[in-house]
Amino acid sequence: MRYAQGGGLTDERREFREGLRLAAAERFARGDASSAIAKDLRVSVRSVQRWRRVWVDGGPRALRSAGTASPPRLSEAQFAQLEGELAKGPVAHGWPDQRWTLSRIKTVIGRRFHKSYTVQGVRKLLxxxxxxxxxxxxxxxxxxxxxxxxxxxxxWPLVEAPRRRSTPGSSSRTRPGSR
Known part of the structure; x- marks a missing residue:
């Protein structure tokens, strides 16, 4: 699954989604229609159908959350240290200007914590x-x-270019002999 924030689900949101799936499992046992369950739980019918297939194969236990896809590479304490390093500024880390970029932050993480991140991974982390x-x-x-x-x-009004007007010969369709 992909999420707009690029970072996956928080623990609270994961528990909420698991609650929806388990509520749907109770309704599956009663024989309720997928469309009715989707409407009541405010989810897509396709999600309910997918949950129903998993429920048929493995029961309600199969609908439980598996947890995070992978543990975070930087612990909360390490991220707090990273924040301290970022607060020092790029010049303190050897760059000539005061501009943090994702690749520079990636380099700081590699130097400080010996962890390898992609540029997009750094973006998601931040x-x-x-x-x-x-x-x-x-x-x-x-x-x-x-x-x-x-x-x-x-x-600005003096610099701004005037709007282009259609005059004879300004378009390839109006040139003589172009037909």
């Missing part, structure tokens, strides 16, 4: 722990809102 990309914690000190407003009102 998202799972509440990080987001490209959202500065504060605005730049040099930011001048009045200058920005003036530029948008005065300079």
């Amino acid at each position: 998202i799972r722990h509440g990080f987001s990309c490209q959202i500065p914690a504060r605005r730049a000190l040099e930011r001048d809102d009045a200058a920005i407003t003036g530029w948008v009102k005065e300079t």
